[in-house]
Amino acid sequence: MAYDLREKIVFITGGALGIGALSAKFFLDEGVKHVTVTDVNDSAGKKLESELNSKFKGRMKFIKCDVTVDEELFGVYNQIINEFGFIDVVINNAGIMNDSIYKKAIEVNFLPSNYEGTGVRVITMCYGATDTSLLSKDKLASFEREINEDLYNFVHSVPLQRADSAAKSLIEVCKQGESGSTWLSKNDLPVEDVTPLDFVYSIFPVHNLFCT
Ligand SMILES: NC(=O)c1ccc[n+]([C@@H]2O[C@H](COP(=O)([O-])OP(=O)(O)OC[C@H]3O[C@@H](n4cnc5c(N)ncnc54)[C@H](O)[C@@H]3O)[C@@H](O)[C@H]2O)c1
Numbered sequence: 001m002a003y004d005l006r007e008k009i010v011f012i013t014g015g016a017l018g019i020g021a022l023s024a025k026f027f028l029d030e031g032v033k034h035v036t037v038t039d040v041n042d043s044a045g046k047k048l049e050s051e052l053n054s055k056f057k058g059r060m061k062f063i064k065c066d067v068t069v070d071e072e073l074f075g076v077y078n079q080i081i082n083e084f085g086f087i088d089v090v091i092n093n094a095g096i097m098n099d100s101i102y103k104k105a106i107e108v109n110f111l112p113s114n115y116e117g118t119g120v121r122v123i124t125m126c127y128g129a130t131d132t133s134l135l136s137k138d139k140l141a142s143f144e145r146e147i148n149e150d151l152y153n154f155v156h157s158v159p160l161q162r163a164d165s166a167a168k169s170l171i172e173v174c175k176q177g178e179s180g181s182t183w184l185s186k187n188d189l190p191v192e193d194v195t196p197l198d199f200v201y202s203i204f205p206v207h208n209l210f211c212t
Pocket residue numbers: 013014015016017018019020038039040041065066067068092093094095096097126127128129130131132133134135139209210211212
């Protein structure tokens with residue numbers, strides 16, 4: 001089943017930079033009605049807002065917000081709902097580099113019982129190593145100090161996919177993905193449906209895969 005993105009109200013967390021920022025542009029290219037982007041990085045968010053609104057007149061808004069602070073996050077939801085009445089698409093994109101609990105996070109957050117019956121389509125998107133600021137020395141510093149250097153060298157020893165490939169994959173998945181499905185975007189290849197997750201876990205050590 002294909003899903004039409006035109007006229008949708010979109011909310012992207014952590015979208016001032018990287019995959020989120022490119023996704024905001026691609027959603028607007030697809031004809032969505034409005035995109036709200038939040039991020040803790042105020043200057044990058046305001047810069048993106050001014051760039052996108054110069055092309056997509058008033059259809060993008062940046063709001064500074066830390067997703068770990070409930071009052072801020074719920075405040076943004078309320079702001080969007082007050083303005084538009086509803087939200088069609090939420091891209092839970094804000095991220096930092098700590099994949100040590102990736103499996104538990106997926107299993108806890110995406111158990112079918114958590115979303116079945118809600119009427120909300122919930123999709124997991126996994127990216128192979130992608131060329132964004134997330135893989136810079138500054139951001140990789142969130143890992144154990146002892147492995148920081150090795151991790152940085154390891155990540156940069158493999159070809160990184162382009163950020164626009166990751167963002168285009170995300171748009172494709174929003175148009176095609178069924179609820180409960182899991183998708184993999186890596187090596188600039190066409191995005192792949194990797195449901196069930198056993199496949200993802202089985203290739204994790206070999207293919208340098210990270211899951212959001
Ligand atoms: N780049 C990769 O190789 C890769 C691989 C797998 C998954 N991912 C995931 O993709 C998503 C996008 O990553 P990216 O590569 O574009 O990284 P990025 O660092 O370029 O962008 C992530 C954004 O999230 C924001 N952010 C961080 N903490 C936040 C918070 N508490 N509240 C609000 N915003 C916050 C950052 O300021 C940044 O702008 C992340 O969830 C990341 O974990 C990326």
